[in-house]
Amino acid sequence: MRGNTVLQGTLILLAxxxxxxxxGFFYRILLSRLVGLEAxxxxxxxxxxxxxxxxxxxxxxxxxxxxxxxxKSARGDTRGIAAVLRxxxxxxxxxxxxxxxxxxxxxxxxxxxxxxxxxxxxxxxxLGPGIVIISLGSILRGYFQGLQSMTPAAAAQVVEQVTxxxxxxxxxxxxxxxxxxxxxxxxxxxxMLGEVGGVLTLLLFFRARPRLLPGGAVxxxxxxxxxxxxxxxVTLTRLVNSGTEVLDATVIPRRLEASGMPxxxxxxxxxxxxxxxxxxxxFPAVITSSLSTALVPAISEATVARDLRLARRRxxxxxxxxxxxxxxxxxxxxxxxxxxxxxxxxxxxxxDLMVPLAVAAPFLYLEQxxxxxxxxxxxxxxxxxxxxxxxxxxxxxIYFLAAVPALGVRAVLWGIVADLALCFSLNFAAxxxxxxxxxxxxNWLGKPLLATGVMLVATWWxxxxxxxxxxxxxxxxxxxxxxxxxxLCLLGTRGLRPLRS
Numbered sequence: 296m297r298g299n300t301v302l303q304g305t306l307i308l309l310a311x312x313x314x315x316x317x318x319g320f321f322y323r324i325l326l327s328r329l330v331g332l333e334a335x336x337x338x339x340x341x342x343x344x345x346x347x348x349x350x351x352x353x354x355x356x357x358x359x360x361x362x363x364x365x366x367k368s369a370r371g372d373t374r375g376i377a378a379v380l381r382x383x384x385x386x387x388x389x390x391x392x393x394x395x396x397x398x399x400x401x402x403x404x405x406x407x408x409x410x411x412x413x414x415x416x417x418x419x420x421x422l423g424p425g426i427v428i429i430s431l432g433s434i435l436r437g438y439f440q441g442l443q444s445m446t447p448a449a450a451a452q453v454v455e456q457v458t459x460x461x462x463x464x465x466x467x468x469x470x471x472x473x474x475x476x477x478x479x480x481x482x483x484x485x486x487m488l489g490e491v492g493g494v495l496t497l498l499l500f501f502r503a504r505p506r507l508l509p510g511g512a513v514x515x516x517x518x519x520x521x522x523x524x525x526x527x528x529v530t531l532t533r534l535v536n537s538g539t540e541v542l543d544a545t546v547i548p549r550r551l552e553a554s555g556m557p558x559x560x561x562x563x564x565x566x567x568x569x570x571x572x573x574x575x576x577x578f579p580a581v582i583t584s585s586l587s588t589a590l591v592p593a594i595s596e597a598t599v600a601r602d603l604r605l606a607r608r609r610x611x612x613x614x615x616x617x618x619x620x621x622x623x624x625x626x627x628x629x630x631x632x633x634x635x636x637x638x639x640x641x642x643x644x645x646x647d648l649m650v651p652l653a654v655a656a657p658f659l660y661l662e663q664x665x666x667x668x669x670x671x672x673x674x675x676x677x678x679x680x681x682x683x684x685x686x687x688x689x690x691x692x693i694y695f696l697a698a699v700p701a702l703g704v705r706a707v708l709w710g711i712v713a714d715l716a717l718c719f720s721l722n723f724a725a726x727x728x729x730x731x732x733x734x735x736x737x738n739w740l741g742k743p744l745l746a747t748g749v750m751l752v753a754t755w756w757x758x759x760x761x762x763x764x765x766x767x768x769x770x771x772x773x774x775x776x777x778x779x780x781x782x783l784c785l786l787g788t789r790g791l792r793p794l795r796s
Contacts, residue, residue, distance in 0.1 A: 311449035315456040316581050322460045323574055324639045327566075329467060330478040332642070333414075333559060336566025337479035340410045340548075341418040343540035345425065348398060350534050352391035352430045356383055357437035364441025376438075383434050391430035399423040409541075411549050412562055414476030421480045425487035428494055435497035447500035451493040459489025532679040539686040543569070546693055547707055553698035564704060571640050572648035576656055579624040583617050583660045607730040610668045614732075615739055615793045617664040621657035622747040623781050628653035630754045630777075631770055638766050651708040658715035665722040672729065681721035689714035735793070742790035746781045753780035 327335050360383055367375040398405070398419060406416040432451070439447045463485020470481030544565070551561040628635070632653060633646025666678040689710040696706035726732060754777030761769040785791055 311452045313581060315452050316578075318456050318460065320574065320578060322456075322463075323570065326463070326482060327571055327640050327642075330471065330482065331475065332563035332566045334475040334478040334482070334566070335570040336548075336562035336564075337412065337415050337418055337475060338482055339566055339569040340412065340415050340544045340562075341422060341479070341483065343544045344398065344405065344410075344419065345422045345429075347534070347538060347541050348394040348426050349391075349429045349433075352387065352394050352426055353433045356387065356430075357433045357440065359383075360434060360437030361440040364438055368442055380434065380438060383437075384431070387430045387434060388427070391427040395423050395426040398426070409545055411545065411552075412558065414474075415479070417476045417480035418483045421483040422487065425483075425490055428487065428490045432490060432494040432497060435494070435501060439497070439500065444500075447497055450500070451496040454496045455489040455493030457489075458492030459486050461485075462488035532675055535679055535683055535686075539682075539690070542686075542690060546690060547697065550693055550697035551703055551707070554700045554703040556703060567642065567645055568648055568707070571636070571642070571645050572652060575635060575639065575645075575649060576628065576652055576659065579620055579656075580660060580663060582620050583664055603730065606672065607732060610726065610730055611732060611793070613664050613668055614661065617660050618657070618739060618743055619785075619791075621660040622743050623750050623778070624660065625653045625656035626747050626751045627754060627774065627777065628656055630751060631758060631773060634758065634766055634770050638770055648708065651705075652711065655712040655715045658712075658719040662715060662719045662722060665719065665726055668726060669722070674729070677725050678718075678722050681718050681725070684721060685714040685718035688717055738790070738793050742785065742788045745788065746784035746790060749784045750777040750781035753777045 330338075360379060363379045364376050367373075367379065402416050402419040402423070406413050406419055436448050436451070439445070463482050466481040466484050467478060470477040547568075548558070548561040548565050551564060552558055556564070628649050632649030633643050636645030636649060637643040662678075666675075669675060669677050692710035692713060693707050696702050696709070697704075699706065754773045757773035757776035758769050761772040
């Protein structure tokens with residue numbers, strides 16, 4: 296029964312995640328066409344600030360609350376659940392309120408000195424109050440996850456995305472004529488409205504549940520200690536990730552300006568990179584994250600049971616399944632980078648970013664899966680440490696080379712590729728030491744690489760043959776032909792066997 300509950304919850308979240316990811320992807324395309332590259336750059340500049348602040352404010356609470364609620368629910372300790380929720384709420388109100396006020400008061404300084412573009416002032420003002428809303432929502436999500444009730448979180452996710460899109464489109468009607476800074480602020484306000492919709496949805500589900508027994512007027516130190524002991528390690532990992540994104544938003548435009556690129560062009564490039572190219576690159580991650588969601592719990596169960604052999608097999612299956620998605624995804628971006636940029640964003644030059652990043656795509660998806668496997672093994676600090684090493688390399692390359700006039704944009708792309716390749720290599724080597732992975736190069740790489748080569752040729756031929764019939768027909772036809780060639784080659788060479796064994 297418990298296994299069925301976990302599978303059912305995973306499928307519910309997966310369905311909601313796929314729906315909102317598709318909806319959000321096409322909204323981003325529409326948004327980029329409406330507001331332009333400069334406003335997209337401003338949005339992408341302030342978003343890491345929001346992520347950084349909410350990471351600190353929530354302190355990894357969803358994971359901690361889910362674990363504590365699950366434990367206390369199993370014992371029927373409703374009073375203990377209430378105490379955990381009360382302690383978490385007071386903690387979040389204190390931290391999120393502090394960060395929200397700090398951003399509102401320092402928005403002018405942050406826009407001028409940290410983000411190096413004064414026009415980011417209004418988007419910063421728009422996101423300030425949202426930190427409190429997002430943080431409160433994280434408590435409710437953790438509560439329902441602890442009860443293994445995934446429907447509220449899935450429903451909130453859908454409502455949040457729909458409200459965000461509708462709110463942003465309405466607000467842009469007022470803000471768009473005022474310039475890029477105000478347009479970016481309108482889009483951020485729409486995002487905050489979406490967060491409000493998600494939290495209200497969770498509250499409706501919360502009110503529909505049986506009332507909890509009072510946990511005391513003031514939570515004791517025991518409840519706070521329980522929450523913090525579990526949440527702080529998660530916070531540290533997320534803090535590193537969001538911190539590097541803030542550094543990207545600061546360093547990349549500044550170093551490009553130092554190379555002689557005008558500020559507006561540097562902002563537009565950052566918007567195209569992080570608001571167009573990178574989301575397109577992350578799109579196949581919908582599949583890889585679903586694979587990780589299905590396989591990592593099995594790795595956790597094997598670890599708890601001290602069955603190293605089973606844990607190794609599950610990890611190998613997760614890695615191989617990711618390879619099957621990662622290689623053709625990279626090939627598709629390599630051949631169709633420019634047409635996809637034109638088709639989705641109306642900017643063919645986005646392909647100038649997509650084609651080099653296609654080399655990094657397989658490393659990106661594999662690194663995500665390896666990190667998930669380490670979480671299943673209870674060793675999240677391993678990918679965190681390797682991520683710091685990779686981010687240091689990326690920022691070093693960007694800082695020292697992007698300011699060189701002859702390199703500029705290319706150095707930024709080199710830094711990203713080097714970061715992802717190094718992180719994957721370090722994580723794979725570390726996992727090999729932990730689990731003694733049995734890498735069968737012929738089946739793991741040989742057959743998928745052969746199938747990917749067939750796909751490259753079929754995709755290129757399909758696109759060039761259908762190019763005169765319009766971009767949509769050419770891209771769609773090329774992907775169908777390439778995908779068919781890939782699958783037929785895998786089936787013909789029995790390349791899927793490692794998944795079944």
